[in-house]
Amino acid sequence: MxxxxxxxxxxxxxxxxxxxxxxxxxxxxxxxxxxxxxxxxxxxxxxxxxxxxxxxxxxxxxxxxxxxxxxxxxxxxxxxxxxxxxxxxxxxxxxxxxxxxLNPQSPGRAFQVGERHYDIGNDVFQAMLDPTMSYSCAYWAKADNLADAQRHKLELICRKLELQPGERLLDIGCGWGGLAHHAATHHGVNVVGVTVSRQQLEYARKQCADLPVQFEFQDYRKLEGSFDKAVSVGMFEHVGPKNYPAYFDTVHRMLADQGLFLLHTIGDYTTTRATDPWMEKYVFPNGKLPSARQLTEVLERRFVIEDWHNFGPDYDRTLMAWWANFDAGWPRLRNRYDSRFCRMWKYYLLSCAGFFRARQGQLWQLVLSKRQRSATYRSVR
Incomplete structure (x- = not known):
């Protein structure tokens, strides 16, 4: 060359x-x-x-x-x-x-990230991810492998939400259904999950076919109903600042007064107005990371912040584990994907690992409640 x-x-x-x-x-x-x-x-x-x-x-x-x-x-x-x-x-x-x-994350554009990223092929994600198909930061505090770290993350979320048998849980951006499966199986809740990816929808429905779980192909702005608890893991990065008020107003409208909402999102250590052009073109179209200031401003007079947990360095370790899995699985994928795709995927995963290692990237779990909630929240780690 x-x-x-x-x-x-x-x-x-x-x-x-x-x-x-x-x-x-x-x-x-x-x-x-x-x-x-x-x-x-x-x-x-x-x-x-x-x-x-x-x-x-x-x-x-x-x-x-x-x-x-x-x-x-x-x-x-x-x-x-x-x-x-x-x-x-x-x-x-x-x-x-x-x-x-413009509003890059408008309702008309809401499904683009599903079509261009999450629908590239479940075989890529099955090669890369753990058995729960969790495509978000794992929790490594007491784990030494990706599968355990992701299971610990799912259980941590359920414990933070104080899930009780029979409750209704809303999962905004349900992915391949790993959290819904865990919550229904281990905590006895009924789950409604929404996604903008058709491949995720098909996979999640098969995985949870025998559980009290339903999945819909739907933009969060179209949600209706009432829920005891709500959760959103790795989806908020696709919402965009122009839509933050509508997003939190939607959750507030559907959440019970005594309920809890857990938001799991990547965060930027500073407020930025632009996005990385390579990442937007090749990986996450219309994506935008929130800053702490942007979150606190939009949450004011909407939700009480019960807990704010940052374990950003765990994402570095998660991404390196994903790359190791993808690299090992590449021989099974190369007949369908070309070498340029492989180099793109490597660049994506390892540049993100560097992003978190440099601590520009954070990983936040916020537990939020309505002001009407009367119980004292006890933080879980």
Whole structure:
């Protein structure tokens, strides 16, 4: 893939070289996190398109690195993504204006993430995830493998919700039904789950066919009914700031006065107006991570915050386990997916691991209640 009219080890442009050096990364160096440039057209892609160009160049095989997770950890712990955003300010402004002037997560766009990400193929997720098909951060406090860590996470959620037999639980963004199955089996509740993915819906219905659980292909804004408890795991990242009031108003309307709502979401350590263009194009269209400030502002006068639990470093470990599973399962997937998909998926998982390792990314579980609730909440860990 090396261009014949350029020397392979050409020095990077000064701007790129300085940014990498600030993170302790060398071009064609010997460290596991050093970037190995295989085609010098990489530099033009980065200069023209920033993080989008960097990611697409990796997918196209223009550069390599032994430890992609450490490469991103070193970039992000120095906040170099923000510096590159300033350098490509015209693209940053375009992204900000898109989120301010448009509603990327409007009802008309609500199903796009299901079609473009969650429906890529259950075989990918079955190869990568644990037996419960939990596609969210595991809880590693007392676990040494992914399966146990995900089961512990599901049980932690149920205990935080104080589930009682016979209660009705609403699961917003139910995924492949792992939480609904666990809650119905081990806590005797009746569950209604909603998803915007047809593949998730089909799988979840089969997994919970003999349980008091029902799943619907539905946007959260169309929900009706009354529930004792409510939960949302790994779905809020698709809601978007313009829709936060409608989201929490919907939950508030359906939740019993003495009920509890658990929100499990990735969070950003700072409030940002733009999203990473590579992640939005290839992984999560219309996604947007909330900040703590955005959450507290929208929750004011809607819900009481009973508990706020951060175990963000556990996501680094979860992502590394997912990558190990996907990598081991790739021989079974390669007949259906090409090498560019594999490189895209690797870039996604390991760049996210670096994001959490650098602590730009957080993982929050909030337990919320209505002001009418009379009981004192006791935090669970």
């Amino acid at each position: 090396h261009s014949p009219d350029m020397p392979r080890h050409a020095e990077p442009p000064r701007t790129i070289g300085l940014l990498l050096a600030e993170a302790g990364i060398r071009v064609n160096g010997d460290a596991p996190w050093d970037m190995q440039v295989l085609d010098n057209s990489l530099y033009q892609r980065i200069l023209l398109h920033g993080s989008l160009g960097l990611g697409e160049a990796y997918m196209d095989g223009l550069w390599e690195v032994e430890r992609l997770d450490e490469f991103f950890h070193r970039l992000l712990r120095r906040d170099l993504n923000e510096k590159v955003g300033g350098w490509l300010r015209w693209r940053l402004i375009a992204s900000i204006l898109r989120h301010r002037l």
